[in-house]
Amino acid sequence: xxxxxxxxxxxxxxxxxxxxxxxxxxxxxxxxxxxxxxxxxxxxxxxxxxxxxxxxxxxxxxxxxxxxxxxxxxxxxxxxxxxxxxxxxxxxxxxxxxxxxxxxxxxxxxxxxxxxxxxxxxxxxxxxxxxxxxxxxxxxxxxxxxxxxxxxxxxxxxxxxxxxxxxxxxxxxxxxxxxxxxxxxxxxxxxxxxxxxxxxxxxxxxxxxxxxxxxxxxxxxxxxxxxxxxxxxxxxxxxxxxxxxxxxxxxxxxxxxxxxxxxxxxxxxxxxxxxxxxxxxxxxxxxxxxxxxxxxxxxxxxxxxxxxxxxxxxxxxxxxxxxxxxx
Numbered sequence: 001x002x003x004x005x006x007x008x009x010x011x012x013x014x015x016x017x018x019x020x021x022x023x024x025x026x027x028x029x030x031x032x033x034x035x036x037x038x039x040x041x042x043x044x045x046x047x048x049x050x051x052x053x054x055x056x057x058x059x060x061x062x063x064x065x066x067x068x069x070x071x072x073x074x075x076x077x078x079x080x081x082x083x084x085x086x087x088x089x090x091x092x093x094x095x096x097x098x099x100x101x102x103x104x105x106x107x108x109x110x111x112x113x114x115x116x117x118x119x120x121x122x123x124x125x126x127x128x129x130x131x132x133x134x135x136x137x138x139x140x141x142x143x144x145x146x147x148x149x150x151x152x153x154x155x156x157x158x159x160x161x162x163x164x165x166x167x168x169x170x171x172x173x174x175x176x177x178x179x180x181x182x183x184x185x186x187x188x189x190x191x192x193x194x195x196x197x198x199x200x201x202x203x204x205x206x207x208x209x210x211x212x213x214x215x216x217x218x219x220x221x222x223x224x225x226x227x228x229x230x231x232x233x234x235x236x237x238x239x240x241x242x243x244x245x246x247x248x249x250x251x252x253x254x255x256x257x258x259x260x261x262x263x264x265x266x267x268x269x270x271x272x273x274x275x276x277x278x279x280x281x282x283x284x285x286x287x288x289x290x291x292x293x294x295x296x297x298x299x300x301x302x303x304x305x306x307x308x309x310x311x312x313x314x315x316x317x318x319x320x321x322x323x324x325x326x327x
Contacts, residue, residue, distance in 0.1 A: 001251050004207045007241040011173055011207070014240070015067040017094070019052045019059050023177050026315070031282040039303040040312040043185060044285065045178060048292075048320040053093030054120065056086050056320020057190075057197050060170030061162035066094045068166060074156035076101035078144050080137040082266065083108040083130075084327050086291075086320060087161045089117040092124035101153065102126040105140040107133055116327040163196025163229065165236030171200025172237070175208055178315075184210045185315035187308060191295035192216025192256060193265075195229030197319060202230065203237050206251035217298035218258040219291045220265035227254045260294045260301075271297035288324035295319075 029042040050059045069077060077095045081088040081104070088104045095102035104126050106118075114122050121128055131140050141157060148155040161167075178184070184205075192198040198216040205212050218226050231249045238245025262269030272293035279285045279296060287293040299316055302308050 001206055001243065001247060003243040004209065007207050007243045008176070010241055011169060012176070014064065014169060015071065016063040016170070016173075017066045017070075019063040019066070019094070020050055023181055024049050026178070026181050027283075029283050029316070032278060035278055035282045036300060036303050038310070039306070040186075040308045040310055040314045042303075043313065043315045044283070045315055045317045048286070048318045048322055050320070053090045054320070054323050056090065057171070058087045058090040058162060058320070060174055061167035061196055062090055062094050062158075062170075064169045065158055065162045065164070065167050066098065069100075069156035070098065072154070072156060074100065074154050076103065076148050076153045076155040077158060078103045078105075078141055078148070078155050079158040079162075080105040080107070080141055080160055082106065083111065084117045084266070084324055086117060086323065088126070089120050089124070089323065091158060091162075092121050092126040095126070096124045101148070103144045103148070103155075104128045105131060105137050105144065107131050107137055116323050116325075120323065161194030161196055163194035163199070163233060165233055165240055168196045168200035168203065168233050168237055169240060171197050172204035172207065172241075175201060175204025175210075179208060183313075184208075184212050186312040187213045187215060187314045188317055189215050189217065189295060189299040189302075189314060190317035191219060191292050191319050192226055192230070193218065193220055193291075195226055195233050198226075198254070198256075199230045199233035199237065201317070202252045202254065203234055203241075203248055206248060207241070213255060214252070215255045215257060215298070217260055217295035218256055219294045220261060221258070223256045223258045226256045226258070230254050230256075257298045260298050262294070266290050269294070269297070271301070275300055285318070286322045286325060287318065288321040290324065292319055292321045
């Protein structure tokens, strides 16, 4: 697309915290392919193996968002998510390494004995404040920001999932990392909810001139909702990269599969449990059974239904979340 070369240079030099210091592995999943009775070549990009903060896709986003917080002179990070939010856990980890205060607005009921991400939030020293529903989160963030400012602090507000144009730069950058490791896959499957990961992957593919399909599998919301968020984030990325945002958002089809939501976010399904078991028993790869496993279930279903050509290469981008197994 026009201006792609200059945009890639801007992306390469954009300030980011050194949270992802080496490329995450890309591994063959030959045993999973065999377990599915053949089909396309299957690879996995192991962002679950990022060492920082138990890893996952949020690390790539917060590398860019955290650098902006430092540039703005912030001394506190404020964000939101569910009780077992991977994003909240990584935000708390970033705050700890930067010596900042962290306030997390969690929708749900405080656990009597914290588990999984909630346990890690506590260990990281986050101030976790609870609200009863998703609808109450934004007002609670406003209150927390106002309180910190009254106390003389400089808070930096991070939207849900760090799925902002700035956060999405982390995955546009990650596409270049992937290409340094080998040829581009024909299809990328990943979990898509707040939209930032998919927006970044699509932008990165467009800027590199790739024909790769990017399929986001929803764990919670319908196609139109997620596709709209992805498009909005991509449009916002334009000004950061020096290209036309509308052209960037329209450069590639936005593919979202919402057939694997089951009973909703945080609720495992038969398909996600099977995907979790197959990944563990065939490849010793662990996925949580409510988020990443739903994306893997979408890939498994596509392979079984022969919707992907057998001569294709499919990359499953493991976005982490394995801490959730211990919830």
